[in-house]
Amino acid sequence: MEQSFYDQVFELVRLIPKGRVSSYGAIARSLGAGGSARMVGYAMSNAGLAHPKVPAHRVVNSSGLLTGRFHFSDPNDMERLLAEEGVRVKNDKVVDFKKLMWDPLQEL
């Protein structure tokens, strides 16, 4: 079975190290999707239904804003999980996002 774009996104998101965050666009580019950043977020909708839990809370938009927190079981979970991993969230934004930005193309 050919894995859909979603599956590729799931795997890549799962590779995000703890205490680190990534952006939809970066993930999309890592998959060679380029401008399909929206698909990444779209895939995340299934992330909650994915078998192994996908750390979707580590994925934010290019601004480091927790855009998808409302899609979680509980919106507070997202920033809470991030805080647990050492990621400071201020006003729904990841602090020092640029420093915590984990780009597979760069890190790998």
Add this chain to the structure above:
DNA sequence: GGATTGACGTGTC
């Protein structure tokens, strides 16, 4: 199979 959608990104006003 065309139309709609969507957890984005970048540019412009």
Add this chain to the structure above:
DNA sequence: AGACACGCCAATC
């Protein structure tokens, strides 16, 4: 600096 608009691209209806 904040708000608005358009573009991308794949999955779903």
